[in-house]
Amino acid sequence: MAVLAYGAVGEAAAARELGRLVDPFVGTLADYGQLSPAAVAPFGMVQLGPDTTPANHAGYDHAATQLTGFSHTRGVGVGCGGAGGDVKVMLAYDDATRPAPIDKRRERAYAGYYSVSYGPGIIADMTATRGAGSLRFTVPKSGQVNVIVTFDRGYSKRIAAHWQAQPDGDLRASFSAGTVCDAGIYHLHSATRLTHNGKPVTALWHGDAAREARLALRVRSGDSVELRTGLSSVDLAAAAAVRDTELGNRPFRTVAAQTLADWNRQLSRVHIGGARKEQALFYTSLFRVMQSPVAIADPDGRFRGSDGIVQQLSPGDQHYTSWALWDNYRTQMPLLALIDPQRAGQIARSLVRLYQSGKARWATPSEPFLTVRTEHGGIALLDFRRRGITDFDAKAALAGMVAESATLARETPDEQIEAAYDDWAIAELASDLGEAATAEAFRAKALSYRPMWLATFRDLGEDADIVKARGLYQGTLAQYRWAPVFDLPWLAQTLGPRFRPELDRFFADNLFNMTNQPDIHTPYLFAWAGDKAATEQVVRRYITQSVPHRYVNSGVRPQPWVGRSFALSPQGFADGMDDDAGTMSAWYIWAMLGLYPITPGDPRYVVTTPMARNIRINGRRLMDMPVRSVQQETGL
Secondary structure: OOOOOOOOHHHHHHHHOOHHOOOOOOOOOOOOOOOOOOOOOOOOOOEEEEEEOOOOOOOOOOOOOOEEEEEOOOOOOOOOOOOOOOOOEEEEEEOOOOEEEEEEEEEEEOOOEEEEEEOOOEEEEEEEEOOEEEEEOOOOOOOOEEEEEEOOOOOOOEEEEEEEEEOOOEEEEEEEOOHHHHHOEEEEEEEEEEOOOOOEEOOOOOOOOOEEEEEEEEEEEOOOEEEEEEEOOOOOOHHHHHHHHHHHOHHHHHHHHEEEHHHHHHHHHHHOOOOOOHHHHHHHHHHHHOOOEOOOOOOOOOEEEOOOOOOEEEOOOOOOEEEHHHHOOOOHHHHHHHOHHHHHHHHHHHHHHHHOOOOOOOOOOOOOOOOOOOOOOOHHHHHHOOOOOOOHHHHHHHHHHHHHHHOOOOOOHHHHHHHHHHHHHHHHHHOOOOOOHHHHHHHHHHHOOOHHHHHHHHOOOOOOOOOOHOOOOOOOOOHOOOOHHHHHHHHHHHHHHHHHHHHHHHOOOOOOOOOOOOOOHHHHHHOOOOOHHHHHHHHHHHHHHEEEEEEEOEEEEEEEEEEEOOOOOOOOOOOOOOOOOHHHHHHHHHHOOOEEEOOOOOOOEEOOOOOOOOOOEEEEEHHHOOOOOOOOOOOO
């Protein structure tokens, strides 16, 4: 048991509106994080924010000065070729040119809220609930404006779209588009209601039914035009019900205040002391962690699964999707287990349902929402259960994991290691459930990767520092060498007296890649092996200093990019570093807490000295929590 002494947080910090400390512009410049300043509720499916040209991966670039509209969905730092999202809205005067110039001096955002002035001085304010968004325009002069709602684009390629208007002016649409990397297709429904100075607009919408709907309004200076949109995976009527339930007739200001209050409550799960700038970066990182996965069940408990079938939840439950598990099972999922175990239980039940409805490696042709990939869901489930989150059907989870094992890719060295990790999780969960035969079979299957590791990684050759050598995914042999975190004692014993010198050389030769996931645990191997100070030195360097980053996903840079890995600025991450659904933000938070879940599936942490002060989690001082530490046992 680790003994951790951090002290108590001050009353002033505890009472602060943490959501206003959040800077949603962090990571929104160029390819530094691939994030958006969109208004979003905790784990919300609506991400209502600006689309610019150039768009980059999230539809927005902080350096852009031209606005194309405001869309309601987007990926959260997940890469590939997408940009922006669904139900894109623009309001412009008759004589306006498109795109419209942005007044960057009048652009601001905090948790759950975004505002900008554009064109001749039109002000656009937006906020969101879990499944609905409110977009309010305030116009600066009298004249005719056109409201344009576009449905012919999504995160990636549009597959189909069709809108229709109800007699009362309710604009409803169904649409589908490619998920991240076009590996599957998601299908959504929307319902949008327009008001002018608070009164419903019942005029007819016009336009191409497969592309965009248009409506003209006569306005006076200071008028307010508001669009309220609900999203649902179920059907058109359900989207309208989401909007009417989550937004109702509440004024914009009331909705925004409630969303901010929701963020304040969620962010207050973790309290730290320190200077305002340090706190701002910490809570901005936590804000990003609390956006994935996405809660898609409607207020009535209905949702559509990845098999396209509508399901009904029990009261009080929620279903999550928009998975990026290959990335965030390493850091973000264990962090949610620590700070929000009730939600982690909901996520675990969602993963079990995913297994039961036909879990694909990336995405199916019938996804209910934009999603990325689902590898290592079983490791996340094992990790949840061993951290005390047991309110899910572990036997059903085990059955799904066993069935999935036969489908895992096992061709390249990294695929063999990752499949072995999944098989290890099966063996461990089976053992926990008393299924000895299954545990024995899958433990042997998991360890069958070892001959490949010995032949490929024990003695690295000339291709050690080549990204994608031998078919590796976005990494090098030098980086994937340390990947078997489920088998670290064997790895250390195998390298023997070479373990520490070669780990030292890995960092001395700048072979570590902070910008991607395969080796982000390696700084903590020093502490795992008994040298906490060495881990702290490496971690502090990447948290506080400008360092040379050598890698991009496709290769080694001709010259390293030198800069901060994490910063409170639009250039919030290292160049080419995606936040990957909260993965990298969670790494930063673990560093600040002085803990690291080096082996998801094993509930013990590598414990180091925290970089933050006065830490409390859910009101408890970290020193008073039962934190289990892991220390390497080979005596190296």
